[in-house]
Amino acid sequence: MTTEERLEKLEQELARMKREIVLVDDQGIARIRLDVTKDGPALVLQDENGAPRAVLGVSENEPGLAMYDEQGVLRAVLGLTEDGPGLNLL
Secondary structure, eight states, X not given: OOHHHHHHHHHHHHHHHHHEEEEEOTTSOEEEEEEEETTEXXXXXXXXXXXXXXXXXXXXXXXXXEEEOTTSOEEEEEEEETTEEEEEEO
């Protein structure tokens, strides 16, 4: 890998680090992620396998909380839209 390639890779990693904070457990598994995407900010809580289990986020200025089961299936959504609050149990 050339110096230019290494520098470019480091710059990409630094740009990602400005958009995302990851906390890992003592085994090095990501458990909490604070991320800013094109849709908005999100706080993701992950289980011991690294799978998302709860996501708190804001998209289009509307906050929401999504919860997933052990298979990664969306099971509950709590949100607040301009029409009011909503709760969906799936």
